Amino acid sequence: MTAPVRVLVCDDQILVRTGLATIIDAQPDLEVAGECGDGRTAVEMAGRLRPDVVVMDIRMPVLDGIEATRLLAGAGVERPAKVLVVTTFNLDEYVYEALRAGASGFLLKDAPPAQLLHGIRTVHTGQALIDPEVTRKLVGRYAARIRPTGSTSSDLPLTPRELEVLRLIADGFSNSEIAGALLISQETVKTFVSRILAKLGLRDRVQAVVYAYRQGLVT
Template identity: 50%
Template sequence: MAITVLLADDQHLVRSGFRSLLKRDRDIVVLGEASTGDEAVRTARALRPDVVLMDIRMPGMDGIAATRQIVADRQLQGSRVVILTTFETDEYVFTALAAGASGFLTKDIDPEGLRRAVRVVAAGEALLSPGVTRRVIAQLAHRPAADTGSARLAALTEREREIVRLVASGLSNDAIAGHLVISPLTVKTHITRAIAKLDVRDRVQLVILAYETGLVRPGWAAAPTEQPPSGG
C-alpha cells in the first residue's frame, strides 16, 4: 500500500517542490496540502494521512500547535508528524518533540533523504537528523530524573529496559541487535512493547522518557559509540 502524505507549509512553491520530489516514487502519494496550521488539522482529520510534513511558521495557528492537536486526536493515532523547517534552533526542536512530533528535519535535506524520512516515519519509527539527535540527547542527559520514574518503568522487563537504554544512547535497531546478539526483528518487537507499556507515541518520546525517568543518566554507556542514525 502507498504511504499517504499531507504537506503543510504557507509557501505554495515549497509545497509544490515537495510534491514533485515525493511523487517520483510510486509508494508515496500526496493526499493534500495546507497553508495554515488550522487547515493542516482540518485536512488531517478529513484525509487521515500516514505522514504530515509540517512547517513551523505559518499564519494563525503555527505548526507546533497544529502538531499538538493532531497528536492528541485519537482518530489520528496512525498519523505521524515530521517537522520540516528552515529553523533548526533548540527552542523549535524541543518544543516540536514535546508536542509529539516523530521527526525534525531542515529544508535543506536532499530529495532522497526526504523520501527516506517519509518511509521511516510511516513505518512507525522516529527520525531526526544526526545533528539534532546529538543535541536532543545532550539536552535530555542533564535533566533531573522525575520522582515517578521507577513506578512508571516497573512494567518493563529487564530486556526491555536494556534495549530502551540503548535506544536512548542513539543506536539504531541493527546496532542494538549486533550488541546484544539478537535479531533486528526481536529488537523492534521489544521496542514496540516498551512503547505500548509506557504509553508513549514513538521512539522519540521513548528516548525523552528514558532520560526524564532516570533510566538513562549523564555519562551512561553500555554499547560501542556509534554516530546517531538518521532513522531506524
C-alpha cells in the same frame, strides 16, 4: 495495486510547498492529498482529508507547526496523524517541542529529495525518523527542561534487560549498536523495542527517548 500514501503538505513558503508537492507527486507510491500554508488550515484539512502522513513546517502563521502537531498527534487525540516535521535547523528548540507534541520525526528543508521520500515512507510504516546521533544531541540539549517524574526504575513495568535497552535507545544507539553492546541479535533487539513501546504505551522511539529522560533514566 496498493493505494498510494496520501500526504498533506503544510508550509507557509509557497515555493517550498510547491517543491515538496512536486517531488512527492512524482512518485508512483505517493500522492499529495492537499496543500496549505498555516497550522490551522492543516488541522482542518487533515480532519477532512485523513492523509496518511502530514509534512509539517514549524514556523507558520495563524497556528504554528508545534501546536498543529499537538492537535493532530498529541496525547488524547482519538485518531493521531503521522507528522513529519521539516525545519531549517536540526537542533532548533522548536523541533524538540514538536517531537514532544507528537511528531514522528523530522528532516531538514535542505535534505535531498530521496531523504524526504524515505522519511515519508518510514513515518507511514509507523517508525520514527530521527538519526540516533541527532536524537542524542537534540534531547540531550533540552534534557534540563524535562522534569523527572520522581518514579524509579523499579516502578517501571520493564524487565532489567528491557530497561537496559531503553537506556541505550535514549542514549541514541541504533538497533545494530544495541545488538553489539548487549551481544544479541538485531531481531532480538526489535522484539525488546516492541515490548518496551507496548508496555509503556509509547508510539515510537522518539517518545521512548523523551520518556526515558522524564523518568530520569538518562542524564
